[in-house]
Amino acid sequence: MITKKLVIGAAVAGCIGLAAIAQSTTQEETPAEMALKPVKLMLVEEAEATLTRQFFGKVVARKTVDLAFQVAGQIQDFPVIEGTRIEQGALVAQLDLRPFELALEQARLQKEQADRTVDRLEKLKGSTVGQVAIDDAVTSAGLAEIALENAEIALEDATLLAPFDALVASRSVENFTTISAGTPVVRLHDMSEIRVEVDLPEVLVQKAGLAEKVNVLAKFPSSATEYPLEVRELTAETSAIGQTYSATFGMQAPEGLSVLPGSSVTVTATLAQDDGGIIVPASAIAIDTDGSTYVYVFRPTGAAEGSLTKAMVTVEPTDDGEVRVVSGLTPGEEIAVAGVNELNDGMQVRRFAGFGN
Incomplete structure (x- = not known):
């Protein structure tokens, strides 16, 4: 019995020893296989090297004019409608022409009368008419000619025509209104080129002046397309607040894009640097x-x-x-x-x- 127990104990001890050796071998291999x-x-x-900045600007007209009659009178024809476009030479407004036509006819008759007087006195020269009377008649004829020209100009000024292809921004008076000379009647925008105004920081303006290439793009809320802009004007003085310069960019109006003055626009300026x-x-x-x-x-x-x-x-x-x-x-x-x-x-x-x- 004792011998049997010794054999079993030796076998168990041998198993434990083998397990310990195997564990020791595994622990030695792990460091070499670490990740x-x-x-x-x-x-x-x-x-x-580029510098990119984004700004918010607004659309402005190439030019804006307030048209006014150079003569007084009552508006008789005022066909333009706010928000519509008109072509160059189209009728904008017209006064009642009757007073101007009568004044022109009167000036024409007075000129003819003055010319006849000069002719008559010239024929009587040396007999009963002196040179002074003839000179006075010639002066009166000259004044009558000037009055005739003024009447012709007044008749022309009684009609307002569009000076360019324009967008009618607003009408300042209503039809049949009696106005004095110089009173604005309509405001027109020249939209033949889209202009964009942006306030630029002085750092960007200084760097842009030294850069060989400046790329400026405009993006409008109604379009996903970015349109290239060209510099038109740059103020030489900073604003009172913000130390910024006002820059005006321009672009040709693309087909299918309709923007009005005052519309918002996002401007992205990218300039190459030599850093x-x-x-x-x-x-x-x-x-x-x-x-x-x-x-x-x-x-x-x-x-x-x-x-x-x-x-x-x-x-x-x-x-x-x-x-x-x-x-x-x-x-x-x-x-x-x-x-x-x-x-x-x-x-x-x-x-x-x-x-x-």
Whole structure:
């Protein structure tokens, strides 16, 4: 019985020993098979340095005029309707022409009478008529001619015609109103070209003056299309509030797009800059104890594995919160862009390909 118990005990002890050896072997293999640290990388590219800003502007007419009669009278014909378009030379308004026609006929008769008087006195010259009387008659004939011309001009001024293809903005008076000379009767907009007014900050104006290429686009609420704009005017003085300059841009009115003065428009201005360099996120830059800046460049050793190399760089901030690398990087290299404070020079890592990996 004792012998049997000893055999069983030895067998159990042997099993326990084998299990311990197997466990020890497994624990020694795990460190060698540990996974490499995943690192998010970015391909370094030489990007075109541009400055883009967006503004809200308003549509204005190429020119706006308030038409008025240069003579007094009663409006007899006023066919234009607010909000409609009229062609150049179209009738805008007309006064009652009868007083002007009568005045013209009277001036014509007075001119004829003055001419006859001069002819009669010329024939009697030297007998019963002196030179003074003839000179006075000639002067009266000249004054009658001027009065005739004034009557003709007054008759023409009694009719208002559109000076250009126009949009009728508003009528200031009603038909059959008696008005004095110079009283505005209608406001017209010249919409042959769409004008856009925008207030620009002085920084953008200064940079735009030095840039070789400035691209300005307009987008209207009623259309998804962006239309190129050209500079027409730029005020030489800043506004009292905001230190901005008023700029006026122009574009030809495209077919199918109907915009009215006062309409809102979004203007996007993009200008190329000569700053150069490579733009990287601020998270890619690490700061050394002496204040110098550096990045970690990824050197591939396999399909997804590689090592990190510390590279000193010279940087400067950009307007949009990113960092411009002036020197120390070459386009085509890959750099770590996240968790750089947890990385080390020469560290073996693998590409971060997503949380599923």
